[in-house]
Amino acid sequence: MNDSLRELYQEVILDHSKNPRNFRVPEGASRQAKGYNPLCGDRITLFVDVEGGVVRNIGFQGAGCAISTASASMMTEAMKGKTEAEVEKLFTAFHGLVTGRTGLVDEESLGQLGKLAVFAGVRDYPVRVKCATLAWHTLKAALAQQEEAVSTE
């Protein structure tokens, strides 16, 4: 196994892909959205409960590759208790991280990604960026109460 693969498929990513956290429909979820990656058939439904502009509860269902499942799992962990403005900042930082365009993101936001920094390896795999960001785009759609499913294509 080469270093690039080891960086992409880190232990924590494999762990979350095999045992995704918040893999359920949370109680009181007031908003939801569907995301779909037609390229690989990944499907996700994201459920989120927002009160007073703060994410109180969040969960997801669906099936996908290791990268998309782990990303959804770790994203849900990171989002609890965040304000919608903070969610937006994390989204931008995560997007910068996985596309390798970190120059567009301030240091502080990157620092706030915490454990999510393990997804940095994705930047070497351009076709996998969509896998890593599917849950994130779907979360944005849920917060915006967008009816139409998110598609990566």
Next chain:
Amino acid sequence: MSITSQTEVAARKESPKRPFDVERVRADFPGLHQDIKGKPLVYLDNAASAQKPRQVLDAMMRLYSHDYANIHRGVHELSERATKAYENARLKALRFLNAASEREIIFVRGTTEGINLVAQTYGRVNVGEGDEVLITHMEHHSNIVPWQMLCGEKKAHLKVAPIDDRGDIDMDAFRKLLGPRTKIVSLAHVSNALGTINPVRTVVELAHERGVPVLVDGAQAAPHLPIDVAALGCDFYTISGHKMFGPTGVGVLYGKEALLEKMPPYQGGGDMIASVTFEKTTYNRLPFRFEAGTPNIAGVVGLGAAMDYLTEIGLDAISAYEEELLDYGTEQLRSIPGLRIVGEARHKASVLSFVLDGVHPHDIGTILDQEGIAVRTGHHCAQPVMDRFGVPATARASLALYNTREEIDRLISGLYTVREVFGLK
């Protein structure tokens, strides 16, 4: 227009064939000889598109370098040369498919356009409200959507013959679905997602008993099997150049002359007309009536060279070699713990579609790529097939005449790396 005589083309068929020599074949394909991620390329994505031999590249380069002008109209030398090269390729296609006449060979952009052409011309005239179009559950999207569009427009119904767990058509169900309202049957010769070789001749016999014409999507058959439209008895047969070692953006639609004669034009434009006034246009004769606009001249010439290439080696020899390789690959894949082959029809060509417990196909594709191995992952433009087998996607290794046992071994070793990355014991 000057055309190479049919006897000249026929003479080529009789040339003695050398025994199949895979190393010699590999030497013809410059694209195969490169490293990917520091490892020698193993190209197993042939069902998506195949690599090109230098004979094809040379033919196109020669046309563009020495013999290029627009065809059919010019009185000058270059136009005559280009026309000759283009029309000579039509005769090669006639021989390759064993059609009866050059009027039955229409150059199109590829199989997708071939199917759309038939749906939009034959279909629009012959399919009406309440009528039925019959396809199978294993079709590529390009043999589903054109018929759906037609059925939507005409308030007709799309009927789908089921397939069994191996990936064979359920022929009893097919017979029952072939009804008094069936106006056309359209099916793949070889399934791109499963590798099934369909019993086309039987399907044609059943359909013809009821006077129903049959279109065959031959995109996945042309690189692997000898094709004989006369023996199959089918009414339409369509192929893509790029899957049979020719260029992209070109293909052939074969149609029986009697049917083509009655079909309205597909697109309007130059070359498909005999005369035009603002009041009335008289359409050209076959096959030009279906070739509006300046065609893909170099593409057609490249496709002709690809047909020569396959004929020279011999599709019987290619088919025998690939069958052995497919058997070896099947046996080796089955030895991998947790691996399930999707598509185990009795008669198969080229395709090894599979899933691995605990690993999504997309991750398999990424890891194999790091090993220099190119496979396709996803639904292979056949989502109904994926639904039928209860998988969101598969990984697909598809073989061609230039693949080897050593490359299968590399695939197997790559799949053990996949297991290692995912911590599977």
